[in-house]
Amino acid sequence: MSHTAHIRSHRKPRRSASKIAMRAGVAGGVLSTLAVAGASGSASAAEPVTQTLELPTLTADLSAQVAESATATELAAANYQLEAERDAAAAQAAKEAKADLAEAKKKAEAKKKAAEAARRAAAERAERAARDAERPTLTASASADVSTSTSTATGSAAAVVAFVKAQVGKAYVSGATGPSAYDCSGLVQAAFKQVGISLPRVSQDQSTAGTQVSLSNLQPGDILYWGSAGSAYHVAVYVGDGMFVGAQNPSTGVAEKPLSYDPPTGAVRVL
Template sequence: MAAHRKPKHSSFGGQAVRTAATLALASAATATVFEGSGHAAPRPTPAQVKADVDRLYEEAEAATEKYNGAKEQADQARAAFDRLRDEAARRTERLNRSRDSLGAVAAAQYRSGGLDPAIQLALTSNPDQYLERAALAEKAGDRQAAAIAAVRRELAAVHQLRARSADRLRELKAHEAELRTQKAAVRTKLDAARALLARLTAEERARYEAAVAAGSHDAAGASASGPAGGAAADRADRASADRGPLTAPTGRAAAAIAFAEAQLGKPYVWGATGPSAYDCSGLTQAAWRAAGVSLPRTTYTQINAGTRVSRSELAPGDLVFFYSGISHVGLYIGGGRMIHAPRPGAPVRIAPIDEMPFAGATRVG
């Protein structure tokens, strides 16, 4: 009898099914890739990258000035806290000496046959109880009463100083928290700017960095927009130069300018005040400090540190401010030009004041 066997499936057929399935999945994936790439954002032009980077650097500088302000306040709070802490320590030492003196009086009275009740109160281990009952000190002699009153004053002063120190410590912690916030904001903006610049080709990036270092208004967009971008600045420079060179009105202004000139070529570093690097307000502060004038740390406080002057009244040594948020400052040197610390990658240099939106000017010294 013939054996009954199940029909054999063709191995080719199974392989064909698997192959067809694989091809179908691959086709679907390929279609998805092409569909996704069809909707991908186009690569930004160098001009677009420059515009976005400029915006990020402007925002980073505004955050830098807020950081500078928070740091100045934190430094002041820390110094005040340290002073209060030191004064509290001195007062505590003085209090201990007064209490030791009372103890010596008590020991003498004990040896002589008795301890005055007022002295017992002065030596109690519970100062609050002692203060509540200090009126009994009137029963002591004049010397003991004066000593007890001195202890009472010192104890009250120590309590007050410790309370003020606690307030200053809370204030310090709040300023330090703001400092961390602004520091993170600056770094976020700068990281975003670096990420955008990384999208440029090596040639575009080199052209951009060379233009920024030279102070060009076109930077990475030069090839896209042609020479028109720098033409406006050139016209402004020529118009300013037509006014001729100006002499610093005071010896202090001349000293501030001389200091700033000596910093030309040094790098911009946010939060820096010299001597090897500067941010914008750090440079103007250092320049006027060299002239014997103390300026506050930030752009938005420096603008109120002197007498406001109009653009037509500018004289060498004046502080010139830019952007609606007063986030950038330079030192005017005459002829429509200034010395300033521009931004990361751009060293301290001379530039026309027309290269940024003018916001105001202040005369100091």
């Protein structure tokens, strides 16, 4: 018996061919299963990749939409700004037009007043000229009928005389009632207002405001008128000594004149 007979061999026992084939088959099946699973897993894993590839397209669409929205917003803002500028310009134009219209109206009103004053002054001059042409020239005998009394005014008459004399030199302005300018009836009205007597505003009415008196019996403070009573075109105040004070016309203004300068038609007494 050999000295190595009881020592086990360190070599692995040989396997039979059938076992090897079975194990190879099993291994092949496992590998096939793993391969299928791997393929399935790979296929499953591929789906997210497909979705990931589509994301850039979605992102590009969204960017385009955002860009379009931004452009629309900018256009809307520009339109609003343009509209606001147009509204502001229209408001400014309307304001300027309103101011121009007001100024034009003011100028037109001033021109109208000036034209009316000129018309009234011209009418008074024309009426006076017509009356003077119709009235006979004052003769010496007629002059004798006009009083040249030297009696001194007293009381209210003195106050009226003093007032009209104080206005001598002031301007004649049609329609004016003082204190810096007068027309003929405005001066007479203002003079009698000083003594508490309210006279009508115009010459026609003032020529019938009191008692008719003869020109041969005049007293200081009497109202002289030119034209017919009730349709007189000029008035003045007799101040005594054959003199009268009246707002004559734009060239002479308020002046003191002798009766012979422009002989009156009649007179009324209210004091």
